[in-house]
Amino acid sequence: MPEPLLELKNVSAYYGPIRALSNVNMELYPGEMVCLLGGNASGKSTTLKTILGLVQVGEGEVYFRGERIDPKPTSYRIERGMAVVPENRRIFPKMTVRENLEMGAYLRNDPKGIREDMEYVFSLFPRLEERLNQMGGTMSGGEQQMLAMGRALMSRPKLILMDEPSMGLAPKLVETIFKIIKTVNDRGITVFVVEQNANIALSIADRGYVLQTGEVVLQGNARDLLNNEAMRKAYLGEV
Amino acid sequence: MAASKITSRSTIISLLIGAVFVVLLGARINSLENYTFARVVQDFLNALTLGSLYALIALGYTMVYGIIRLINFAHGEIFMLGSYFAFYAMTLTPLPWAISLLVTIILGGTVLLVLRSLFNLEEPKRTFALSLIIFGGTFFLLTFRKLGWVEGLTLSMLATGVAGVLLEAIAYKPLRGAPRESMLITAIAASFFLQNFGQLVFGARVRGFNAQTILNKPLNFHIGPETVYFTGILVVVPLITALLLWVLNLFVSRTRLGKAMRATAQDAEVAQMMGVNVNQVIALTFFIGSILAAAAGVMYAIRFGQIHPLMGLMPGIKAFTAAVIGGIGSLPGAVLGGLLLGFIEIYVVSLFPTLSAYKDVFAFVLLILILLFRPSGLVGEDLTEKV
Numbered sequence: 236m237p238e239p240l241l242e243l244k245n246v247s248a249y250y251g252p253i254r255a256l257s258n259v260n261m262e263l264y265p266g267e268m269v270c271l272l273g274g275n276a277s278g279k280s281t282t283l284k285t286i287l288g289l290v291q292v293g294e295g296e297v298y299f300r301g302e303r304i305d306p307k308p309t310s311y312r313i314e315r316g317m318a319v320v321p322e323n324r325r326i327f328p329k330m331t332v333r334e335n336l337e338m339g340a341y342l343r344n345d346p347k348g349i350r351e352d353m354e355y356v357f358s359l360f361p362r363l364e365e366r367l368n369q370m371g372g373t374m375s376g377g378e379q380q381m382l383a384m385g386r387a388l389m390s391r392p393k394l395i396l397m398d399e400p401s402m403g404l405a406p407k408l409v410e411t412i413f414k415i416i417k418t419v420n421d422r423g424i425t426v427f428v429v430e431q432n433a434n435i436a437l438s439i440a441d442r443g444y445v446l447q448t449g450e451v452v453l454q455g456n457a458r459d460l461l462n463n464e465a466m467r468k469a470y471l472g473e474v
Numbered sequence: 475m476a477a478s479k480i481t482s483r484s485t486i487i488s489l490l491i492g493a494v495f496v497v498l499l500g501a502r503i504n505s506l507e508n509y510t511f512a513r514v515v516q517d518f519l520n521a522l523t524l525g526s527l528y529a530l531i532a533l534g535y536t537m538v539y540g541i542i543r544l545i546n547f548a549h550g551e552i553f554m555l556g557s558y559f560a561f562y563a564m565t566l567t568p569l570p571w572a573i574s575l576l577v578t579i580i581l582g583g584t585v586l587l588v589l590r591s592l593f594n595l596e597e598p599k600r601t602f603a604l605s606l607i608i609f610g611g612t613f614f615l616l617t618f619r620k621l622g623w624v625e626g627l628t629l630s631m632l633a634t635g636v637a638g639v640l641l642e643a644i645a646y647k648p649l650r651g652a653p654r655e656s657m658l659i660t661a662i663a664a665s666f667f668l669q670n671f672g673q674l675v676f677g678a679r680v681r682g683f684n685a686q687t688i689l690n691k692p693l694n695f696h697i698g699p700e701t702v703y704f705t706g707i708l709v710v711v712p713l714i715t716a717l718l719l720w721v722l723n724l725f726v727s728r729t730r731l732g733k734a735m736r737a738t739a740q741d742a743e744v745a746q747m748m749g750v751n752v753n754q755v756i757a758l759t760f761f762i763g764s765i766l767a768a769a770a771g772v773m774y775a776i777r778f779g780q781i782h783p784l785m786g787l788m789p790g791i792k793a794f795t796a797a798v799i800g801g802i803g804s805l806p807g808a809v810l811g812g813l814l815l816g817f818i819e820i821y822v823v824s825l826f827p828t829l830s831a832y833k834d835v836f837a838f839v840l841l842i843l844i845l846l847f848r849p850s851g852l853v854g855e856d857l858t859e860k861v
Binding site: 287289308309310313314319321325327328329330334337338339341342386390 | 730733734736737740741743744745746747748749750751
């Protein structure tokens with residue numbers, strides 16, 4: 236087995252006295268696409284925030300590219316190769332598409348590489364090139380999702396964390412978005428996607444974890460999870 | 475739907491109120507027989523100068539509010555510090571070389587440390603060049619001759635900017651993440667502290683501010699039989715204000731740190747996810763706001779000829795009012811609000827001499843009207859929560 240790109244070891248996290256994550260163990264290997272499933276308030280977003288350093292680890296350790304990062308600030312983790320597509324997209328509404336993309340490359344200092352990556356983003360999302368000087372806030376939900384993904388790609392990341400990319404989008408658009416996620420993953424970028432829509436997430440992911448009240452209750456290959464009895468009952472909408 | 479209806483209704487109401495005012499003013503000017511062209515020029519110059527000063531101070535309030543949602547009540551005292559720094563720079567120079575050296579090391583060292591942390595100047599070459607400029611420049615300026623207003627203004631802006639960063643680091647930074655009320659109370663405490671600190675260190679008495687500066691030399695001219703009381707400061711204030719606004723706009727819209735500032739104001743958490751160091755951006759915001767307040771403080775002191783440790787109170791409150799009227803968090807709003815208040819203050823006194831004792835009342839009545847009918851300010855965005 237190669238060394239994991241990201242590893243969570245016995246991680247617990249707290250909001251005041253409330254325990255949001257308990258003893259979570261996860262590994263992501265380079266080039267994988269892994270999804271994190273679970274209902275409301277199961278700790279999915281907290282897991283992402285813990286990986287990013289927006290929520291402090293209570294107990295346990297987080298490793299990224301072989302280095303212990305849980306004491307490090309968010310900006311350091313971004314610099315080492317993480318990127319986020321946050322929940323609800325959260326693009327900068329009063330910045331243009333171009334400025335939003337530039338913010339994605341905030342920590343980079345290689346104008347040539349930045350230009351190349353912007354071209355790559357345009358090849359994935361031609362719509363963004365058409366709207367280059369439009370304010371982010373005036374775009375449709377689908378376009379904003381594309382912008383948020385483009386913005387994440389602009390840091391030339393090793394690992395992209397995605398929080399509910401399907402939220403609030405029409406089914407057809409969700410399909411398109413996931414197709415593009417797959418394309419990005421095929422390029423060698425590791426993808427960690429948090430989803431409520433278990434069907435579509437498992438249909439393209441390699442592996443999955445299922446969270447319930449802050450604990451990992453199931454994990455395994457995407458295909459096994461899709462066929463798992465308990466899983467089907469709880470998350471795939473079968474009675 | 476409902477929100478947009480209310481907004482459009484309040485827009486119509488504020489437009490109506492504005493129109494009524496314009497008509498009333500026009501009628502008033504028409505009925506004043508002695509309102510000559512010379513007075514038109516005089517009032518306009520006075521109003522533009524005062525309004526520019528309010529605008530410069532208001533920018534500090536609005537920028538800090540935009541980033542950390544704090545009304546920095548100590549901002550008026552920062553303005554006061556700015557005028558005192560310039561006062562000492564202009565009256566105590568030239569310093570004996572030993573004292574100058576000591577001041578240079580202490581002051582220059584602090585400035586250097588703060589600038590390095592603000593602008594990521596870790597590179598040894600840049601640090602060396604910067605320290606050479608700061609230490610050499612300060613020593614040179616302080617030792618050899620009496621400083622004029624340009625050097626006084628420049629030095630004071632730099633020193634006050636650093637004072638603003640220190641204020642944030644000491645008073646507000648430990649409260650990051652605390653409830654907003656705690657920060658607000660702390661801001662009020664910081665304001666009282668600086669007022670009393672000023673009285674202790676600078677002395678409580680009123681001091682004359684360099685009345686001999688060339689900017690205060692009367693350059694009166696005549697239009698027909700009437701005299702316009704003109705001094706250089708009436709042109710310098712709007713010009714320097716315009717210059718600073720231009721630079722600020724360039725910084726915020728073009729540079730990497732300026733964009734990080736706007737991003738942080740729009741969504742601090744996501745800005746952090748892009749790798750923005752939010753602490754750095756907050757410190758930078760205080761630095762820029764304090765620089766602008768210092769520029770206003772020095773020019774205010776030249777314009778009105780005297781300074782004292784409580785001088786920041788009234789301009790501070792007025793500028794805060796201006797920021798709210800314009801729409802707190804909005805940079806153009808602060809400038810518009812500041813100019814508006816300056817014009818109201820001057821024109822009330824000029825057109826209604828019997829009401830001149832109430833001149834401040836009008837600014838605050840306008841504030842109440844705005845808060846009632848258009849709480850987001852003249853050019854502010856909607857305050858409704860986005861989903």
